[in-house]
Amino acid sequence: MQHFDLAVIGSGSGNSLIDERFEGQRVALIERDPVFGGTCLNRGCIPTKMYVYPADVLSSVDEAQKLGITLRPGKADWQAIRDRVFGRIDPISAGGLAWRERNAHVTVFHDEASFVDPHVLRVGNTEIRADQIVLATGSRPRMLNVPGLAELADRIHTSDTVMRIDEMPERIVILGGGFVAAEFAHVFASFGVDVTMVHRSEVFLREEDEEVQAAFAAQLSKRVRMRLNQRVSAFEEGPAGDVAVVTQDRNGVEYVYYTDLVLVAVGRERNYEALNLDAAGVEYKPNGQVRVDAHQRTNVPHIWALGDISSDYLLKHVANHEMRTVQHNLLYPDNLIESDHRYVPAAVFTQPQIASVGATERQLVQWGNPYVKKVQRYADVAYGWAMEDEGHFVKLLADPRSWHLLGAHIIGPQASTLIQPLVQAMSFGLSVPDMAKGQYWIHPALPEVIENALLGLLHVERPQELEHG
Numbered sequence: 001m002q003h004f005d006l007a008v009i010g011s012g013s014g015n016s017l018i019d020e021r022f023e024g025q026r027v028a029l030i031e032r033d034p035v036f037g038g039t040c041l042n043r044g045c046i047p048t049k050m051y052v053y054p055a056d057v058l059s060s061v062d063e064a065q066k067l068g069i070t071l072r073p074g075k076a077d078w079q080a081i082r083d084r085v086f087g088r089i090d091p092i093s094a095g096g097l098a099w100r101e102r103n104a105h106v107t108v109f110h111d112e113a114s115f116v117d118p119h120v121l122r123v124g125n126t127e128i129r130a131d132q133i134v135l136a137t138g139s140r141p142r143m144l145n146v147p148g149l150a151e152l153a154d155r156i157h158t159s160d161t162v163m164r165i166d167e168m169p170e171r172i173v174i175l176g177g178g179f180v181a182a183e184f185a186h187v188f189a190s191f192g193v194d195v196t197m198v199h200r201s202e203v204f205l206r207e208e209d210e211e212v213q214a215a216f217a218a219q220l221s222k223r224v225r226m227r228l229n230q231r232v233s234a235f236e237e238g239p240a241g242d243v244a245v246v247t248q249d250r251n252g253v254e255y256v257y258y259t260d261l262v263l264v265a266v267g268r269e270r271n272y273e274a275l276n277l278d279a280a281g282v283e284y285k286p287n288g289q290v291r292v293d294a295h296q297r298t299n300v301p302h303i304w305a306l307g308d309i310s311s312d313y314l315l316k317h318v319a320n321h322e323m324r325t326v327q328h329n330l331l332y333p334d335n336l337i338e339s340d341h342r343y344v345p346a347a348v349f350t351q352p353q354i355a356s357v358g359a360t361e362r363q364l365v366q367w368g369n370p371y372v373k374k375v376q377r378y379a380d381v382a383y384g385w386a387m388e389d390e391g392h393f394v395k396l397l398a399d400p401r402s403w404h405l406l407g408a409h410i411i412g413p414q415a416s417t418l419i420q421p422l423v424q425a426m427s428f429g430l431s432v433p434d435m436a437k438g439q440y441w442i443h444p445a446l447p448e449v450i451e452n453a454l455l456g457l458l459h460v461e462r463p464q465e466l467e468h469g
């Protein structure tokens, strides 16, 4: 049996872990997918944003009129966009694998890994032994278990497949109301596709602040049909050889949506089943989330986990952070470090963009935390005037005793960029007055909307009990 110092399962964030500092070790890297490099590179963050950018450019035509310019409505060449995206990504994936296979200290296995015992993995038809094992097996799209799925499978897609289709559909039904649904709704609507979003609950983007949710629904509903509180009950062949998506609302009333293509975007499931975790005694939650401590160590001391398989956050920047924790802890076992999950930001690259970090107002109310809030409109700062902005804002929540930020929520252009100084302030404990007044803010740049939100916080009325404290 081949013996390794380290076995890493999963070539996404797991692959990045194996840097030159592991050159003295014998390392096994195991990947079951013929495509190397994991979700973010091949079917997640990167290709989606490469579709979002042209969607942003195309949809800017709608903004032009109010600025006094006339742009001709554009047209998306699906095949050109698709080929540009994957013409760039596929060689990166293939090149990454080729480079890895040339590493003398790394053996790449192209097979599925499962535990035989805490130190032994079955990899295809062979068994290997490793002193340390890292689980980085990620997640996959959740599929709905609905009649008609198998028969119409060629037209029912997930985020794994929809970006590679040959022709852009005229109509698409998107099932779900989370990040994936929101981003693809923007992409397809901007490309001129007739988009219907069907969601089983009553709000889109359930984790976001309520004011952001409301603004998002109001703005996206101008471009796509949004249907709430409906569950899919069947997929059927439609009269025109299309797909009939049959849904039911909470009162049992049935609806039918005819479409050329369906995108199922109802969340993700962790890739834990094939690992046979019980054979290693590794603890996991009923949904497959592997339990880890702050060092990213499972209950079995030589088995570590990172990224979607174990994290509360299915985000690449979190997977990368956790990867660096595991990397350090493998290299310096006498000086273990912890992952920092205090201020994890997220951005939804839809239109309008959304970004957030920290608590929502709803959470602060639930927790009974005193807070002050300021909602600052883009439209009230100079750059917002230049943009003739409507409906976008920054919402800040702060502790009126310590003046530390508790949450930041942005909906509007460049939200994913504007949030970063707020993440920095929260991470390093910068107070609202210091951040607002202790530095220059470039005039008349868009971050003035953050500056004004911070200054505004200092002027809102504080809860009465604090005035006398």
Ligand SMILES: Cc1cc2nc3c(=O)[nH]c(=O)nc-3n(C[C@H](O)[C@H](O)[C@H](O)COP(=O)(O)OP(=O)(O)OC[C@H]3O[C@@H](n4cnc5c(N)ncnc54)[C@H](O)[C@@H]3O)c2cc1C
Pocket (backbone or CB within 6 Å): 009, 010, 011, 012, 013, 014, 030, 031, 032, 033, 037, 038, 039, 040, 041, 043, 044, 045, 046, 048, 111, 112, 113, 114, 136, 137, 138, 139, 159, 180, 271, 274, 275, 306, 307, 308, 309, 313, 314, 315, 316, 317, 318, 319
């Ligand atoms: C459409 C989409 C858009 C996204 N956009 C963003 C974004 O903009 N920003 C962001 O931060 N995050 C985004 N994400 C989330 C991000 O892609 C993931 O959080 C991240 O890629 C997880 O990385 P990972 O290393 O944990 O897993 P992965 O990258 O999924 O890697 C896991 C690998 O393990 C392999 N594997 C699984 N089981 C086994 C086994 N038993 N044996 C061998 N190999 C196995 C899999 O084949 C896979 O290659 C997006 C996700 C999706 C789906």
Ligand SMILES: NC(=O)c1ccc[n+]([C@@H]2O[C@H](COP(=O)([O-])OP(=O)(O)OC[C@H]3O[C@@H](n4cnc5c(N)ncnc54)[C@H](O)[C@@H]3O)[C@@H](O)[C@H]2O)c1
Pocket (backbone or CB within 6 Å): 144, 175, 176, 177, 178, 179, 180, 181, 183, 199, 200, 201, 205, 206, 265, 266, 267, 268, 313, 314, 315, 346, 347, 348, 349
């Ligand atoms: N920009 C980004 O950072 C980005 C982009 C895409 C995805 N992601 C990550 O990937 C994760 C997965 O995205 P997602 O949109 O698939 O999931 P999600 O968890 O964001 O949303 C899933 C939605 O589907 C609904 N749902 C769940 N089960 C259902 C069922 N059986 N029937 C009908 N509806 C159901 C949920 O209510 C929820 O609204 C995100 O949570 C995020 O962490 C990040």
